Amino acid sequence: MNANLLEMIHRDCHEVTAASLPTLAPLKGECLLITGGTGFMGTWLAELIAFLNDTYNFNSKILLLSDRAYSFSAKAPHLAVRKDISLIDRDICSIVGIPSEVSLIIHAAATPDSRLHASEPLRVAQVITNGTASLLASASRLPRLKRFLNISSGLIYGPQPLDLERIEESFCGGPNCSSPSSTYAEAKRYAELLCSIYRNEYKMEIITARPFAFIGPYQLLDRPWAINNFIRDGLTGGPIRILGDRETLRSYMYPSDMAFWLLAMLLHGVPGFSYNLGNPNGVTLGQIAEKVANCCPVRPEISANLAENAKIHRSSLVPDVSLAQKTLGLKLLVDTDEAVRRTMLWNRAQVSNC
Amino acid sequence: MTRVVISDPTLRDGSHAIRHQLTTAQISSYCAAAEESGMPIVEVGHGNGIGASSLQLGESLLSDREMLQTARGKLLNSKLGIHIIPGFATIKRDLSMAIDCGVDVIRVGCHATEADITCRHISYARQRGREVYGVLMMSHMAAPDKLLEESRKMESYGAEAVILMDSAGAFLPNDVKQRISLLNEGLGISVGFHAHNNLGLAIANSIAAVESGASIIDGTARGFGAGAGNAQLEVLVAVFEKLNYSTGIDLYKVMDAAEYAEKEILEVIPFVKSTSIVSGLAGVFSGFAIHVNRVASQYGVDPRDIFFELGRRKVVAGQEDLIIEVATELAGEKDKG
Amino acid sequence: MNCQIDKLRVAILGSGNIGTDLLVKIMRSPYLVCTLFSGRNLGSPGIAKAMSLGVPVSDQSVAALERDCHKFDLVFDATSAVDHQRHAPIFKQLGKRIIDMTPSQIGEMCIPAVNLQGCVSCDNVNMVTCGGQASVPLAYCLAQVHPDADYIEVISSISARSAGPATRRNLDEYIETTEKAISQFSGCKRSKAILNLNPAIPCINMQTTLLAKVKEPDLARIRTAVEDTVSKIQKYVPGYQLIVPPTIEGERLVIMVKVQGQGDYLPSYAGNLDIINCAAIAIAEEYSKRIQQKRVRRHDPGGD
Numbered sequence: 001m002n003a004n005l006l007e008m009i010h011r012d013c014h015e016v017t018a019a020s021l022p023t024l025a026p027l028k029g030e031c032l033l034i035t036g037g038t039g040f041m042g043t044w045l046a047e048l049i050a051f052l053n054d055t056y057n058f059n060s061k062i063l064l065l066s067d068r069a070y071s072f073s074a075k076a077p078h079l080a081v082r083k084d085i086s087l088i089d090r091d092i093c094s095i096v097g098i099p100s101e102v103s104l105i106i107h108a109a110a111t112p113d114s115r116l117h118a119s120e121p122l123r124v125a126q127v128i129t130n131g132t133a134s135l136l137a138s139a140s141r142l143p144r145l146k147r148f149l150n151i152s153s154g155l156i157y158g159p160q161p162l163d164l165e166r167i168e169e170s171f172c173g174g175p176n177c178s179s180p181s182s183t184y185a186e187a188k189r190y191a192e193l194l195c196s197i198y199r200n201e202y203k204m205e206i207i208t209a210r211p212f213a214f215i216g217p218y219q220l221l222d223r224p225w226a227i228n229n230f231i232r233d234g235l236t237g238g239p240i241r242i243l244g245d246r247e248t249l250r251s252y253m254y255p256s257d258m259a260f261w262l263l264a265m266l267l268h269g270v271p272g273f274s275y276n277l278g279n280p281n282g283v284t285l286g287q288i289a290e291k292v293a294n295c296c297p298v299r300p301e302i303s304a305n306l307a308e309n310a311k312i313h314r315s316s317l318v319p320d321v322s323l324a325q326k327t328l329g330l331k332l333l334v335d336t337d338e339a340v341r342r343t344m345l346w347n348r349a350q351v352s353n354c
Numbered sequence: 355m356t357r358v359v360i361s362d363p364t365l366r367d368g369s370h371a372i373r374h375q376l377t378t379a380q381i382s383s384y385c386a387a388a389e390e391s392g393m394p395i396v397e398v399g400h401g402n403g404i405g406a407s408s409l410q411l412g413e414s415l416l417s418d419r420e421m422l423q424t425a426r427g428k429l430l431n432s433k434l435g436i437h438i439i440p441g442f443a444t445i446k447r448d449l450s451m452a453i454d455c456g457v458d459v460i461r462v463g464c465h466a467t468e469a470d471i472t473c474r475h476i477s478y479a480r481q482r483g484r485e486v487y488g489v490l491m492m493s494h495m496a497a498p499d500k501l502l503e504e505s506r507k508m509e510s511y512g513a514e515a516v517i518l519m520d521s522a523g524a525f526l527p528n529d530v531k532q533r534i535s536l537l538n539e540g541l542g543i544s545v546g547f548h549a550h551n552n553l554g555l556a557i558a559n560s561i562a563a564v565e566s567g568a569s570i571i572d573g574t575a576r577g578f579g580a581g582a583g584n585a586q587l588e589v590l591v592a593v594f595e596k597l598n599y600s601t602g603i604d605l606y607k608v609m610d611a612a613e614y615a616e617k618e619i620l621e622v623i624p625f626v627k628s629t630s631i632v633s634g635l636a637g638v639f640s641g642f643a644i645h646v647n648r649v650a651s652q653y654g655v656d657p658r659d660i661f662f663e664l665g666r667r668k669v670v671a672g673q674e675d676l677i678i679e680v681a682t683e684l685a686g687e688k689d690k691g
Numbered sequence: 692m693n694c695q696i697d698k699l700r701v702a703i704l705g706s707g708n709i710g711t712d713l714l715v716k717i718m719r720s721p722y723l724v725c726t727l728f729s730g731r732n733l734g735s736p737g738i739a740k741a742m743s744l745g746v747p748v749s750d751q752s753v754a755a756l757e758r759d760c761h762k763f764d765l766v767f768d769a770t771s772a773v774d775h776q777r778h779a780p781i782f783k784q785l786g787k788r789i790i791d792m793t794p795s796q797i798g799e800m801c802i803p804a805v806n807l808q809g810c811v812s813c814d815n816v817n818m819v820t821c822g823g824q825a826s827v828p829l830a831y832c833l834a835q836v837h838p839d840a841d842y843i844e845v846i847s848s849i850s851a852r853s854a855g856p857a858t859r860r861n862l863d864e865y866i867e868t869t870e871k872a873i874s875q876f877s878g879c880k881r882s883k884a885i886l887n888l889n890p891a892i893p894c895i896n897m898q899t900t901l902l903a904k905v906k907e908p909d910l911a912r913i914r915t916a917v918e919d920t921v922s923k924i925q926k927y928v929p930g931y932q933l934i935v936p937p938t939i940e941g942e943r944l945v946i947m948v949k950v951q952g953q954g955d956y957l958p959s960y961a962g963n964l965d966i967i968n969c970a971a972i973a974i975a976e977e978y979s980k981r982i983q984q985k986r987v988r989r990h991d992p993g994g995d
Contacts, residue, residue, distance in 0.1 A: 067731060070777060091731040094750045115477070118507035119470040120856045130734055181506050224480055224512030236483055243514045244542055313542040408883055409844045409902040409943050441886045444863040467890045468851060471859045495890070652940070668891035673848055675900035675947060678940060 001078055004349050008342065009217060012256035013051035016333055020260070021056065023329070026267045028058045030146070031101045035092055035135060036109030037064025038072045041151065041211075043218050044259040045106065046079050053084050060084065063102065065109070067091045075218075092131035095138045103144045106266060107135055108151040110188075113223060121183040128187035132194050140202045147205045149266040150195045154212040154278060154319055155185040165282070166320035169210070169274050192274070199272055207269035209262060212278030212319045215339055216255040217346040226285050227252065230292040231340075235347055238300020240293055246286035246304065249316040251279040254334035254342065264328050275328070276319035283336055291337055295344040355600040359570045361459075361546070362388055362587060363397035364615060365425070366437055368578035370401035370641045372621060374414035378424050380619050381416075384575075385428035387614050391607035395459050397435040398425040401580070401641055402671065403463065404436050404452050405443025410674055412644075418448065422455040435459035437489070440471045442672065445478050453482045461517065462508075463489035465670050466496040469504035473511045480512040487546065487570070488513035492670055494524040494637055498533045502540045515544035515570055520559065521641075521671065523552025523582060523634040527562040538567035546570030549585040551577055552634025554626050556585035557593060564599060575608075575615035576623050581633060581643035583624025588612045632658045636665025645674045653681040655688060697986070698724040699979035702756050704778065705769030706730025706737030706748075708855065709792050712956035712964055713767050714741055716972050722979035723972070726762045729755040740956070753778050760785045765975060768792060771857065772864065779815060788978060789815040790971050794861065794868040803973040804828040804923045805876055810974055811981050820865050821963035822847035822884060823872040824970045825899040825931070828924055829946050832916040834877035837905050841880040843873050844902040848887040850894035853961035862886060896930075897950040897962035905944050913937040917946060927973035928966050929953065 017024065032049070034042045042064055052058040062085045064072065069089035073080035080087070092109040109131050111117070111124050132150070139145055158173035174189070175182035192208055199206045213225075221228045226244070233240040258277065265275050283291070289302045324330045334342070365384060369376055381398060388396045398421050400406045400414045407414040414421070425434055436457050438449060441464075449460070460479040462472045472488055479486040488508030493501055505516040518533060530547065537545045547563035549556040549572070560571050573590040577583035591603050616623065629643055638661050646664075650657035663680045701723050703710045710730070714737075717723045728741040729749040741748045747762075749755035756766060765788040768775050772795040779797050782789050791798050798815030801807070805828055810816045818824070826845040833840055858865070869884035889895050914937050924931045928950065935947035950962030957964055 089754075091750070093734050094732040096733070096750075114510045115473055115512075118510040119473055119859070123856070126734075134734075180503065222477060222481060224477065224510070229480065229512075232481065233483055241485075315542070408846075408885065409842075409904065410846050410885060410900070440862050441866075441888070444866050446863065446867070465851075465888065465890060468859075468888050470856070471862055471888065474860065474863065648941070668889070670887060670889055672846070672885060672887040673889065675846055675898075675902075675945070676848075678938075678945060679935060679947060682935060 001076065002349070005217070005346065006078060008346060008349070009047050010051065013048050016256040016260045017052065023264050024052060024267065027052065027060050027263060029060065030103045031061040031063065032104040032106065033063045033065060033098060033102045034106045034108060035065045038066040038068055038075065039108060040214070040218055040255070041108045041258070041262065042066070043076055043079070044255045045262060046076070046085055048256070048259040048263070050079060050082060050084065061101070062086070063088055063099065065090055065092070092127060093134050095134040098138045098142055100143055102142055103146045104266060105139055105145065105148045106151065106262065107132065107148065110151070115224070117184045118181070121180045125183050125187045128191050132191040136194060136198045140198060140204060145204065147207065147266055149262065149269070150191065150206060150208045152192050152208050152210045152274065153185065153188045154210050154276065154317060156189045156192065156210065158185070160316045160318070162314060162316060164316070166280055166318050167276070168320040169276055169323055196272065205271040207265055207271055208274040209265050209277045210274055210319070211258070212276065212317060213250055213252050214255055214258055215252040215343050217343070218255065219343070221347065226250070227288055230289050231344060231347060234292045234296045234300060234344065235351065237298070238293070238296070239303045240289050240300055242285055242289050242302065242304050244285065245314045246284060248285045248314050249282040249318055250285070250288070251282045251318045252336055252339055253277070253279040253332070254339040257332055257334055261324060261330050264330055265324065268328050275324045276321050277324070278319040278321065279332060279336060280319055280321045281336060282316065282318035291340045292344065295341050355598055357569070358564055358594050358599045358601055359394050360587070360590060360601050360603060361395040361397060361435060361570055361572050362393050362574065363437070363572055364574040364578050364587065366397040366399045367401060367584055368574050368619070369399070369414070370580035370644065371578060371583070371624065372619070373644065374400050374407065374412045376421065376619070377415060378420065381421055381424045382428055384611065384615060384619065385425045387607070387611035389429050389432045391611055392603045393432045393608070394602060395433045395435045396425065396429055397437060397461070398422060399436050402442060403438045405448035406439065411672070419451060419455060422452055422457060426456045433458035435461060437461050437463055438475060439463045440475050445475060449475060449478060453479070453484060457484065459485045459487065461487045461489050462513070463491050463519070466490040466493045466501060467504060469507040472508060476508065476511040476513050486513055487515040487517055489517045489519055491519045492521045492639060493518040493533065494520060494522055494529070495668065498536050501533055502536050505537055505541055509541055509543050513543065515546055516541065517546035517548055517570060517572070519548040520550050521639045522637045523550030523556070523630070523640055524637045525559055526555065527558050530559045530562040531566045534563045534566035534568050544569045546572070548572040550579070550640050551582040551584065551624065551626060552630045552640060557589055560585045560590055561593065561597070564594070575612040576620055578615060578620055579624060579640065581624070581640040582626045582630035629657050629661060632661045636661045638665045638669065639671045641671060642674065642677065645677050649677045649681045653685045655681055655684040659684055697983065698722055699765060699975065699982060700724055700726045700763045701975060702727040702729065702763035702766045703769060704729050704753060704756060704766055706732070706735045706741070707769060708957055708964060709968065710767070710769035711737035711740050712968050713769060713971065714744065714746065715955040716968060718744060720972060720976060722976040727756065727759055753781060757781060757785070760787065764788065765790065765978060767971060783814060790975060791815060791817045792967065792971060794820060794864045796868060796871065800872050800875060801970070801974050802827045802872070802876060803927055803970050804920055805831045807974060807977055811977050816974055818967050818971050819872045820869045821849070821897065821967045822865065822886060822899060823869045824966045825897065825948055825950055826901050827872050827876045828920045829901045829917060829948070830873050830877040830879070832920050833903055833905070833913060833944070834879065836909055836912045836916055838878065840877070840903050840905050842882070842904055843877055843879045844883040844885070845869060845873060845899060846885040846887065846902070847897065847899045847963070848889050848895065849897050849963045850960045851888040851890040852894050853957065853963055854888050894958070894960035896960055897966065899948050899950070901946045903944045904942060908939060908944055910937060910939065913944070928969040930962055930965060
């Protein structure tokens, strides 16, 4: 990975820790296991903790568990070679033991690619349900486990009512439990239930994070989300095509904020509580397209869907994060415009890297 | 006024009727005429899509590349579209070549219950920044709810619309209404319809589709296509305009394009024959007609019997080899009887 | 003289449908014994099946084979093409023979009816694809009679139920690998492979058609060659059947075969799975017999 890209990550980590280092102090000297460790969240957590070790002598250890461990050295070679980062090549559904030095766990193993949810719902469901069960069973026997953060999903709420500006953690909705298109959401709901059972029966300190959407370095652009398409269209000179309803509302959090918030939730969250994780400031698809266009060296045209008058579905997915903000003192340092700008910069640097 | 996008596969679906023997001159002139008429999308290629030229499905006169390059040269405002079926065509050999030739719209088709085979092709086309639609073929062979589930898969892969194909011309208007409405309600993307005329209902079905929320409709010049043919393009344009939908197409000029096609491309203007009715009732892919007729005469069996047997076996497009097997069996029974 | 047959010890890597079906076939084989069945997930149905058969299992995947490398001499890799890329050098270093069930195109392509003997000395053999196993012997026959046949086309239809997520994700790889095998074994200049998934219920058996354009085809010779080949194939794929013998249809030569599976693990309609596994067992048994012969010769150097 070239120095330019490393520099960007380094700056992001510096920015997010500069004023809030004490929040992360309980991490010093601890051993953190991250399942799904070579994914988007795992990679960013590894970057942040590596930064803390190098800059502030945190002396923390990271274990990244993944069934794709071999791919990490290609994805983040500078992390793969580090002595404070170890890879565990294992299927999450088949955990029979965890190294006894592990004192913190972030369980991020899942398959957030919605194409897989459609094509292989059984595997998606099993990775989440059997995987969480297998992990919790082993985690409950750890002698030094202090805290466990379960990564759930903002999708567990079911569809967000259009008149609700932001979803709060107390919102009681839900997906349709008999439809295969609810696979990911329902499996995550079950995983949350299993975690609260372990908290109840085994007195484990388990906190839940419900992530929404993110945009930034290490995010693969091949997932067919609107923002990825806009960025791809922008990088290839446009036009940026908006398909579907321009007024559909989304929000995007930048991953350095995400990584910091995750660690804060892990270290300071109240066991038994769920915290939304995302950007509370919603933007429409139309606005996102504009933001992406603004970041292109030559501003491309923005065009709308071919069939404008078809029945289009508006939807919203925006979290209320006041619980995390008020009770954990968390702040959003990178706003949407800046997130888009940095993402475009990263992707352009990647392209020129080839 | 609500807009309906008409997509013209005269030079693709029509190809079945002339054993895929389209010439450069025909493609060139028809595309020029379609461009002139303001046709939104012009679809070009072998009847079963790019990469399908084969002994099984019929060898085309021109290579895919030649057809696409010829068409691209004549289409400026009109978009150039292709049909592609995974299992026949690959990304490396066929789809990337087509995109390099300047294709704008890629329609990835599969049997109505097997949408997951379209994931990679749809993803690839989206990554290359093209417009991508999913196409569910033989859609009469799946229950409406199943069609919605499969459409959702295509939506998740990045398809920008799902087109229901009535490949056998088996639907009645109410069947179309039910399915299109369901898809329209359940999807966040556009819905389209491709009619066949086996039971004389192509236009009526297309109207039912639009009135249920479809925004993309396929039609060919003079209904050019295998067997009983497709929804007649010029008629569609006229009827939609009369129903107060805007197509953006010049009526006189699309009629001129159809005149050209009738004179220079079509061998026969499609009409509903006995075998058309039978294949529509049996639910067999219209593109089989030419093969069935040929094999029937070779083996001395009634083509209608072949169709009903193929329907009973639920054959899908690409299984033309079964026609010989069925004919062999029927001939054997005839000899015994 | 002790003439007891020592079975060849084999390991299976990959506990999915292919690996598990292979296991069931190996249990029946007089020449092979499975000493290790290794996957990634203890909860997989394949592992449960192996345990019920009393076969040692592991969820350590390739690491288990590295650790217990003294327990087997040959490994069936039933994982994925991507995984096989990583496994191949490991087994090469350990000096283990590999039978690769994935379309990785790394090892020597093995079609038992055509090149069984030639493959016995190879360290890594690749079992191509189901369509390849069904059609390459026929293409080879054709090329023996008509070496000038320059285009061969193969169409396979399989039941939609027998095509799992891996098959569906890898249609392009299936096409590319099958075409390569057809060209390589027949010497034809151009080849084309088509795969259809048929959703009909009851599920259809695998059906494969070979089409070729041949000038002045010598039908009698082609038919004889094909009949011989079909008999050869039926020795290791009992469910392989010729349903349309070589026939001229217009300008084309047509040959059609059907493959019904033995129903060892998946239902019998999954002939596509069966044929590639039967072919793999055939080459493994041939290795075993070859080793046996060497042992017999060593014990009794006077005899032959």
